[in-house]
Amino acid sequence: KQDGRLWELVCSASLFEASSDIKVTIPVGKFFTHELFRETFQNDFEPLGKVYGILYNDPIIFKCNKQNFPDLPEWLRFTQRNPYDNGFLYGTPMSPGKSIIEIYATNQRSYDTVRHLLIIKVVPDKILPYQVEVFIKLREIEKVLPSTVQDEIKQDLQKLWDTETLEMINITNALDRGGRVPLPLAGHFEGVYVKVGSEEYFSKCLLRVLTPENKKQCKEEAKIKVPGECHFCINPSNCITWCKTELFDLTKMKPKPPAPTMGSGILEAGEDFKPLESPPNRDYFPDYIVTVIVPLILAIILFLLLAYIMFGRREGIIQLYHHYTIHENTDELRTMAGNRGVPPPLSTLPMFNSRTGDRASPLQSDSIPLIMAQQ
Numbered sequence: 001k002q003d004g005r006l007w008e009l010v011c012s013a014s015l016f017e018a019s020s021d022i023k024v025t026i027p028v029g030k031f032f033t034h035e036l037f038r039e040t041f042q043n044d045f046e047p048l049g050k051v052y053g054i055l056y057n058d059p060i061i062f063k064c065n066k067q068n069f070p071d072l073p074e075w076l077r078f079t080q081r082n083p084y085d086n087g088f089l090y091g092t093p094m095s096p097g098k099s100i101i102e103i104y105a106t107n108q109r110s111y112d113t114v115r116h117l118l119i120i121k122v123v124p125d126k127i128l129p130y131q132v133e134v135f136i137k138l139r140e141i142e143k144v145l146p147s148t149v150q151d152e153i154k155q156d157l158q159k160l161w162d163t164e165t166l167e168m169i170n171i172t173n174a175l176d177r178g179g180r181v182p183l184p185l186a187g188h189f190e191g192v193y194v195k196v197g198s199e200e201y202f203s204k205c206l207l208r209v210l211t212p213e214n215k216k217q218c219k220e221e222a223k224i225k226v227p228g229e230c231h232f233c234i235n236p237s238n239c240i241t242w243c244k245t246e247l248f249d250l251t252k253m254k255p256k257p258p259a260p261t262m263g264s265g266i267l268e269a270g271e272d273f274k275p276l277e278s279p280p281n282r283d284y285f286p287d288y289i290v291t292v293i294v295p296l297i298l299a300i301i302l303f304l305l306l307a308y309i310m311f312g313r314r315e316g317i318i319q320l321y322h323h324y325t326i327h328e329n330t331d332e333l334r335t336m337a338g339n340r341g342v343p344p345p346l347s348t349l350p351m352f353n354s355r356t357g358d359r360a361s362p363l364q365s366d367s368i369p370l371i372m373a374q375q
């Protein structure tokens with residue numbers, strides 16, 4: 001009997017893998033979310049675990065991409081905070097079509113991999129004319145995507161809009177809109193943008209966003225005082241930020257220009273192209289002045305300035321005299337090196353005047369002239 005039961009489980013598991021493709025149909029302009037439950041993939045990894053009473057809680061990593069493509073479609077996104085959380089596929093399609101999404105689940109304990117297919121068919125639908133986007137500061141994208149939380153937010157916005165015909169259009173992470181990464185501390189959240197739409201016009205509470213008083217308070221970063229009849233926030237985590245609320249009236253927006261029509265790719269018949277016989281004359285003398293004459297004039301000016309500093313100023317003459325004495329001493333040292341038997345040079349004697357050859361007493365206070373013009 002036990003072998004027969006195991007055979008039935010194996011057959012049911014094989015049938016489950018054969019029919020594991022999930023088919024979903026969604027309209028254009030409506031928010032779509034699909035939760036990847038870890039329990040479902042855990043059963044695929046261990047199909048006989050329940051028979052033997054072995055239950056695992058393995059870390060599972062999901063990776064999703066469009067079939068035959070390295071990434072997801074442009075409108076679809078995926079998020080999973082850590083391997084012990086469920087994954088979410090979410091987004092809002094803006095054009096009809098069909099997408100086949102490959103979902104790979106990897107078990108980090110056994111390194112087994114399971115592949116599922118998600119077939120998404122997007123059908124045409126009308127766009128809601130009136131839309132509102134609100135910012136929820138105390139939420140993160142993984143905590144908002146579950147259907148129960150979406151229903152809570154939708155109920156609060158229905159009371160704020162004073163209508164029951166409200167549709168969820170989009171949910172976006174604040175980090176994808178240029179938000180800053182919060183500190184890893186309690187009470188700091190990334191924040192999410194939630195957009196809803198309806199066929200009914202905006203309520204009086206929503207129209208308060210467009211008043212000059214509200215815009216002035218938001219510009220001054222003052223605390224907005226929300227009237228009591230416009231405060232619909234059962235859960236404090238779902239409270240919206242009034243200064244980041246935007247209203248979109250698509251009935252007043254200009255329609256997009258029509259797309260260009262594709263032609264045959266063949267030019268129409270016309271006259272033959274007649275190229276110019278010779279290029280027009282060009283005067284190169286200004287270019288010559290800029291590239292040759294101007295640098296030459298600058299070089300001459302710099303040369304004259306350097307000559308004036310070296311020969312016309314006292315500092316330059318002293319420096320030239322020092323160079324001259326250095327050359328004389330160098331020649332004298334070379335002469336000494338040639339004949340070692342001569343007496344020591346006069347320049348090595350104390351208080352020696354190299355020009356007159358006289359030796360002065362150390363107590364003599366007469367200074368040695370450094371400049372020829374001072375003699």
